[in-house]
Amino acid sequence: MSLPRSVAAHRDAVVELLSGPAANTATEQFPLLEALGKVLAVDLHAPLSLPPFANSQMDGFAVNSADIPDDGAKLRVAAPVPAGAAPEPLKPGFAAPIMTGAMIPEGADAVVPIERALPSTFPNPEAEDVDVLLPATTPGTYVRHIGSDIGEGDLALPAGTFLGPAQLGLLAALGLTSAEVRKPMRVLLVTTGDEVLEPGQSLTPGKIYDSNGTLLEASMRQSGLDVVRTGISDDDPARLRAVLNRHVASEDGQHRVDLIVTTGGVSKGAYEVVRQAMAGQHVDFLPVAMQPGGPQGIGRFEGVPFLGFPGNPVSCLVSYEMFLRPALSQIHGVPAPRPVQRARLVEPLHSPEGKHQVRRGTVLPDGSVRMEGGAGSHLVHALARSNALVHIPSDVTELAEGSEVEVWML
Amino acid sequence: MSLPRSVAAHRDAVVELLSGPAANTATEQFPLLEALGKVLAVDLHAPLSLPPFANSQMDGFAVNSADIPDDGAKLRVAAPVPAGAAPEPLKPGFAAPIMTGAMIPEGADAVVPIERALPSTFPNPEAEDVDVLLPATTPGTYVRHIGSDIGEGDLALPAGTFLGPAQLGLLAALGLTSAEVRKPMRVLLVTTGDEVLEPGQSLTPGKIYDSNGTLLEASMRQSGLDVVRTGISDDDPARLRAVLNRHVASEDGQHRVDLIVTTGGVSKGAYEVVRQAMAGQHVDFLPVAMQPGGPQGIGRFEGVPFLGFPGNPVSCLVSYEMFLRPALSQIHGVPAPRPVQRARLVEPLHSPEGKHQVRRGTVLPDGSVRMEGGAGSHLVHALARSNALVHIPSDVTELAEGSEVEVWML
Structure with missing residues (x-):
């Protein structure tokens, strides 16, 4: 077993993976209001002066x-x-x-x-x-005066600008009706596990409902990604490989998805379907010095970037927030990074040595933070009550009540 | 002319207007992922325990x-x-x-x-x-243990909960496939002015392109509102009244929109179409002690809540961010309030006495803030470069370089 990789080193690896040769550089033309929340693909020069006359x-x-x-x-x-x-x-x-x-x-x-x-x-x-x-x-x-806001031909917005209301308002003021934006990254999202059922099916003993698919698709949509779902894959590696192969190759040899994300099957148990399905691919399964979300898979499946998140819903959310979301922010400028604050603990905490612990909590109006649920990665109700991720660095094992911690507002 | 109303007093008036008897209490059932960003309409109790078994x-x-x-x-x-x-x-x-x-x-x-x-x-x-x-x-x-996250029958999420990825993940874990959410408020958005053309038309002398419609519709969509646009209304009050009447009444006597927002025509000039169109309605036109965005209209048109914003794009955005958005946050819990920070001025500022000035600026990575453009409310390019609103309270007229100011991150 390899030494755990630090959170920062794994985030860098995710950035490198997604910045690689398969990175999507396609653009699309959208009517202004449909471009809301997308990223301008080209430098945009003013076709007229603003104001257009004194x-x-x-x-x-x-x-x-x-x-x-x-x-x-x-x-x-x-x-x-x-x-x-x-x-x-x-x-x-x-x-x-x-x-x-x-x-x-x-x-x-x-x-x-x-x-x-x-x-x-x-x-x-x-x-x-x-x-x-x-x-x-x-x-x-x-x-x-004419052109006192911007002159005809001047750079109005550089490529890479996030298009919010003010930026779209400027494009409208310039008489434009559409914008050329970066095509969103398309993600294939596969939840795995013999124990997992689609919500709405009837629950039988030993089974649980899939919450990872909904949780991650919602997170990815909020980040502007285009999500393709396959439904739940069981614990047969050959069937999982077949599902992935069906989605990565298209007739013209182009990748149909830009990234594969799986949940579950990356740990050290006897039935780890994602590990098994990735045999022969350039994929590493490694421990990251983080709790929850320690076991991670990263690499390429048939050349397509691949991330394997663990199977518990809290581990999935933490993996997304700690690795994929910051990597997207860094590479594309979208989504915006989570607002970072300092908050005082209303209770003492302990944390395992050598692991960056990510707890869930509620930041209260007085600037303190209350933990929601324990450290367990299955506590999705506690997660749903939280408004922040609470960070306990890997070299900290004990924190007294009133200690200041870094929190990320969700 | 009445004494200017304070920003806080006008915000309270907007909250009161929108909390009134015509407030929309309808609900809708949405599949989970379409409920993303909406607000749960009812208390939701867990149909099963989580975990469902030890x-x-x-x-x-x-x-x-x-x-x-x-x-x-x-x-x-x-x-x-x-x-x-x-x-x-x-x-x-x-x-x-x-x-x-x-x-x-x-x-x-x-x-x-x-x-x-x-x-x-x-x-x-x-x-x-x-x-x-x-x-x-x-x-x-x-x-x-069974039920260690939540027990069957316990309150999973109270009515009024904002549905983000974690909340939808919980609903999925509970086996649910849809959520009952509050029906979004429907807003009729009317931009006015003889000088205003739709983007894409050819520009003739004296005319400008409408940026208010795009800017406000994008802002409202981000806040989860359902926006109905009428196109641009010219400076004929009878025609504007006809447009409004067409949208407020429906066959069954119900209001077809929950709020009317107009831009322009609320000032003290000779041709103020919104003022003129509101003659005989319970609407006040009054100065708010704010710059830009001072002249505001508020009241009811045929019983439907009405807000009249001024005509310049920066004034529109500031009116939205200072009055309507915070009122929606307060009443519905959505959208989330803007993150508030303190930032150091990189340049001295002056501000008119007795007015809360809202400048636009860029908060830099070192925590300082640089102004973008001057105080002028027509500077939409400067607005589009900004990432924050910079607040100078009404009792402050001079601020030295390095002074700390409150900023709202856009």
């Missing part, structure tokens, strides 16, 4: 600042400029009522806000020969 | 602890118990090879891990009359 920052009067001496001036009121209109040029001695966002007329160079005008209300647009008393202003005042 | 926590030998004296004993090896099997009762003087997760046979009360057995490997299952030397153990050792 416009008013205030409701007020567009003026030529040179028309108003230091002690103010009475100007003749021109036709109003509503937002959306292409205004007539402003004649000398005139002031045009202008709305926020409306185009600054040719000949004007500043806006005097309505509340500084006398009278401080807009005249009836039908009235003729109306004057307004305005204070002096300087060129550019309350004018949003 | 099972082994280790690969090892199931024994009756009374068979092994303090100095150990040689026991006869019984037929192995794989996971998923319903084992024969254990006969006195026998030890059954058992795998992690397999059912503890009747007559056994403890498991001795394989590494403490001599020999420390499982015998060939075909071999007969094999003995194994095992150390003493105490009842219950390495046994996961």
